[in-house]
Amino acid sequence: MPTSKSADPILLTMGEPAGVGPEVAVRAFQMLGGTINGRPLKLIGDPDVFVSCGAPREAVIATKARATRVPGKPDRANAAATIEAIASAVSLAMKGQAAALVTAPINKHVLMETGFAFPGHTDFLQALTGAPRAVMMLASEVIRVVPLTVHIPIAKVPGSISIASIVETAEITLAALKRDFGIAAPRLAVAGLNPHAGEDGDIGREEIDVLRPAIAALQAKGHTVIGPLPSDTMFHGEARTRYDVALCMYHDQALIPIKTLSFWDGVNVTLGLPIVRTSPDHGTAFEIAGTGKADPRSMVAAVRMAAAMADARAR
Numbered sequence: 001m002p003t004s005k006s007a008d009p010i011l012l013t014m015g016e017p018a019g020v021g022p023e024v025a026v027r028a029f030q031m032l033g034g035t036i037n038g039r040p041l042k043l044i045g046d047p048d049v050f051v052s053c054g055a056p057r058e059a060v061i062a063t064k065a066r067a068t069r070v071p072g073k074p075d076r077a078n079a080a081a082t083i084e085a086i087a088s089a090v091s092l093a094m095k096g097q098a099a100a101l102v103t104a105p106i107n108k109h110v111l112m113e114t115g116f117a118f119p120g121h122t123d124f125l126q127a128l129t130g131a132p133r134a135v136m137m138l139a140s141e142v143i144r145v146v147p148l149t150v151h152i153p154i155a156k157v158p159g160s161i162s163i164a165s166i167v168e169t170a171e172i173t174l175a176a177l178k179r180d181f182g183i184a185a186p187r188l189a190v191a192g193l194n195p196h197a198g199e200d201g202d203i204g205r206e207e208i209d210v211l212r213p214a215i216a217a218l219q220a221k222g223h224t225v226i227g228p229l230p231s232d233t234m235f236h237g238e239a240r241t242r243y244d245v246a247l248c249m250y251h252d253q254a255l256i257p258i259k260t261l262s263f264w265d266g267v268n269v270t271l272g273l274p275i276v277r278t279s280p281d282h283g284t285a286f287e288i289a290g291t292g293k294a295d296p297r298s299m300v301a302a303v304r305m306a307a308a309m310a311d312a313r314a315r
């Protein structure tokens, strides 16, 4: 586990140069006055991209690869700089020279066209850090959700759910809520996969064959876990008071509730890594890039969460 010092910087990566990432990173930097909890904020990527968004050049750690920003017009030639910004930030954090990474969004399609082998930051960070398993969580003041399966076609979801994957994901999540979020006895709710959580097997057997045994195994290990809950009724306000995090079976089951309740301040955080990484909950939003319409609040929330997690790990 890398140990960072209390004055180590928090690094904001450039993300896709043609998207809203560089501009919300710079806006967050400005709104926070270039510092948080006594830690300097640094931008990492192509200096010209950040300076074109209003950043002071001295706040930028420059990548060797260069990028050109044309808002709304992605260019595969920028992929090397986009990837280098993430890899360099991870390297600094792994060496204990940075307290955390806050990543601006990348465009997965653009990067994959250049041969990038990962469906997102989460998998890339797992590979770069050598973590056995990285888990995606999205969190705000009112809700936390974890998608068990993430960037896969919906048709592949049922076959990708197993007792082992539920137990592993739940345990990584519960450990992170204790260590990084200060929740001494976290409670986890497991969402059903099928309508009405399977209606006792009438509308699908995954709850009986996979979810219930996984929940029983977690309970036997002493964890506070409930479910499988029908997912249509587990996200309203009163239902959310019964758990600290919802483990959902697929991407949209998790992300629809948080983006509906908390789109402007939701944060994507990677659990299970030896380093701290957060990100805004939104993507590259090409259609508004460069127009001044991009709202920076989710990026600011991501920086605040990264700082709080770094502080928790430093204690």
Ligand SMILES: NC(=O)C1=CN([C@@H]2O[C@H](COP(=O)(O)OP(=O)(O)OC[C@H]3O[C@@H](n4cnc5c(N)ncnc54)[C@H](O)[C@@H]3O)[C@@H](O)[C@H]2O)C=CC1
Pocket (backbone or CB within 6 Å): 020, 024, 104, 105, 106, 107, 108, 109, 121, 268, 279, 280, 281, 282, 283, 284, 285, 286, 287, 288, 293, 294, 295, 296
């Ligand atoms: N962490 C990351 O790297 C993420 C990357 N993405 C990538 O972003 C690309 C676009 O994804 P979409 O599904 O279209 O989601 P998106 O979040 O880019 O856009 C969805 C809608 O939200 C609006 N929006 C997004 N951010 C906004 C902001 N800061 N202020 C105001 N409005 C905002 C957009 O204009 C659009 O109407 C995809 O390639 C996706 O994979 C998506 C989510 C996270």
Ligand SMILES: NCC(=O)COP(=O)(O)O
Pocket (backbone or CB within 6 Å): 119, 120, 121, 122, 123, 136, 255, 268, 279
């Ligand atoms: N839908 C969430 C998302 O795309 C973020 O993925 P990642 O880049 O954080 O792995």
